[in-house]
Amino acid sequence: xxxxxxxxxxxxxxxxxxxxxxxxxxxxxxxxxxxxxxxxxxxxxxxxxxxxxxxxxxxxxxxxxxxxxxxxxxxxxxxxxxxxxxxxxxxxxxxxxxxxxxxxxxxxxxxxxxxx
Amino acid sequence: xxxxxxxxxxxxxxxxxxxxxxxxxxxxxxxxxxxxxxxxxxxxxxxxxxxxxxxxxxxxxxxxxxxxxxxxxxxxxxxxxxxxxxxxxxxxxxxxxxxxxxxxxxxxxxxxxx
Numbered sequence: 001x002x003x004x005x006x007x008x009x010x011x012x013x014x015x016x017x018x019x020x021x022x023x024x025x026x027x028x029x030x031x032x033x034x035x036x037x038x039x040x041x042x043x044x045x046x047x048x049x050x051x052x053x054x055x056x057x058x059x060x061x062x063x064x065x066x067x068x069x070x071x072x073x074x075x076x077x078x079x080x081x082x083x084x085x086x087x088x089x090x091x092x093x094x095x096x097x098x099x100x101x102x103x104x105x106x107x108x109x110x111x112x113x114x115x116x
Numbered sequence: 117x118x119x120x121x122x123x124x125x126x127x128x129x130x131x132x133x134x135x136x137x138x139x140x141x142x143x144x145x146x147x148x149x150x151x152x153x154x155x156x157x158x159x160x161x162x163x164x165x166x167x168x169x170x171x172x173x174x175x176x177x178x179x180x181x182x183x184x185x186x187x188x189x190x191x192x193x194x195x196x197x198x199x200x201x202x203x204x205x206x207x208x209x210x211x212x213x214x215x216x217x218x219x220x221x222x223x224x225x226x227x228x229x230x
Binding site for chain 2: 004033041042043044045048058092104105106107108109110
């Protein structure tokens, strides 16, 4: 299994500011993902981050708003830029690791963001 | 577009009652299917998965799920729930070919009364 930590665990931010969320994994992984879980809703994939290449963004998410870095195989950051109250959400990092012939996805604890 | 539907948003049961949570997906190709659980204050955890083979899969803590391809369903069941099963349950689908993208359902909040 993979153990994932995220920083910060929660934050309250002002409108117009930016927040960078860090995701650290205890093993080297190729595939890392960033999800958003808005209040009362399910997880929505923001982007897939592979080391050494640009992140791949899902429909409705753009690099200018959610820039992602993936400098090595154990670390990634997601920045939420120019925040508005609509960005209030839980942001989750996840990784996919091989396990017995298939890939299993593990999730971090999430970062609870409140934008005032 | 692919989607996953969980029809029960909130379920309240007494201990020892039987549980069945519905999950339907829309995708015509081959899929992998998952149920994740999120206990209060904890990470999302994998409860069980279906990749191929026996359509009845067993997971942790006495949970099982049945893949019915003709109905595009992957319902979660447990014969007798416990108070400790209080959690939010998410169904997820992943295409076998193509992207690694996981599509999640909206989740079902289960509350088990002691």
